[in-house]
Amino acid sequence: MRIGLITPEPDHPLLAATAALLTPEHLVETLDPNTVGEVSEPLADVYLLKARTPRALALARDLEQRGAPVVNSAAATALCQDRTAMADLAGRAGLPFAATRTFITLAQLASGPRLPGPVVVKSRHSRRHDLVARIDDDVQLRELAAAHPQEPVVVQEFAPNSGWDHKLWAVGDQLFAALRRSELAREGRGPTLPLAADSLPPGWPALVRLVGKVFELDVYGVDIIDTGDGAPLIVDINAFPGVRGQCGAPEALAALALRPPRVPG
Template sequence: MRVGLITGDPGHPVLAAAAAVLERRGCRVEVVPFGAGAGGAGGGGAGGGSLADVYLLKARTPQALALARELERRGAPVVNSAAATELCQDRVRMAGLARGAGLPFAATLAAGPLGELPGQEYPFVVKSRHSRRHDLVALVDGAARLRELAGQWPQEEVVTQPYVRGNGWDQKLWVVDGQVFAARRRSELSSGDGESGSAAEWEPSARRAALALRVGEVFGLQVYGVDLLDGAAEPVIVDVNAFPGVRGRPGAPEALAGLALRVAGERGRFGASG
């Protein structure tokens, strides 16, 4: 069996560990190039080479998404799909889908360029409209902070969300093929003690785990992350990420490898290999 990795970082811990599991099970794991001019690459590129049995889409660049769409057009299974991955890059579309499905997603309003942000009631959270690595996520607690951010990101298209006052910890839930992994991480927006991004063990309630699984059903995702905060009456979803890192979660690489095997096996039953 052949597994293609669409990624700009094949050494990422969860991918590398999952690849090792797959190779121990006799699979051939290949990194698929997706940059400019890579369409004709062999090993399952979009230019006509033989297809792998399944592709794992970790990259989110326009080139990677274009490759994933072409592979899907040719009949290859891609996890997550190009459409689901692209949806999770637009926080306005993401919030609209979630709230339309009855999920408790934070009210998310498109606000245009940060340098032209209309008047807001402080505090509020501002985020890049288009989710990506090193995007903008910040608490705006007054006019001075807003001017500072606008000076740094004047043309950044942003959204705003209400500030949910929590305990300084973000609840991170990651789902891989129906298996839920979780941790708490010190919030980037927290002004309390502790280093931003530091992690702590945490076991989600059955209600929160069920909420995370429901997100996958609504968004058509098989590998994804859900960021939760404690709202006044119920958990509040503040972000959904397609194919996150799932770092340091025992069992996650094995779950990812198992997902690849399952999807490839289904393709073998229902469609001919390329």
């Protein structure tokens, strides 16, 4: 088989380890969306989309229109970059997703009514180094708005929790998990601690699988906080995250690349 990696970083640990597993018997090619234009025929058997830039999504859409399977699809990847669309789809599907409100700009949010209690303000469009901040009062909000006045944002009520995020990742048929101290914790983001998938509260693995089905994702991450008594609250969903340091993740991604692609819808 020929497997294409759509990424500007083929040395990413997950991709590099996956390529090393595949190359003894298969051809692995890298397509840097920053430099590659139209891909010539014949196309690869499958492409892994580990990039979210407009150029990467345009390249993936072109490949899909020409009949090539892309994991995850360009449409599914783009959906996970829009936190408003993400929350809307999750709500319609009955997923326990954090209630989300959208504001055209942060300046608009700051000029409106006083926010009720602590909230989490996030960039509407998920990207590297985007905005994620806990706001406890109007002073903090005005300071944030002064620094990012034109940033489109979403607002979620802050749910009391332990200060640790459950990072759950699905790679094909495999589920991986870890605990990471939230970047919203007063101590700041802390280390990532390994967590056995079979130690998750009842129903959580099935919830992650349901997210994949609803969002039509094969490689994805689900950020969950435990609001008490094991009740899960989804606060974010990511297409093709790094899944760093998870034993077995490269093997799962290699197996996914070699299996027949999912049929959208």
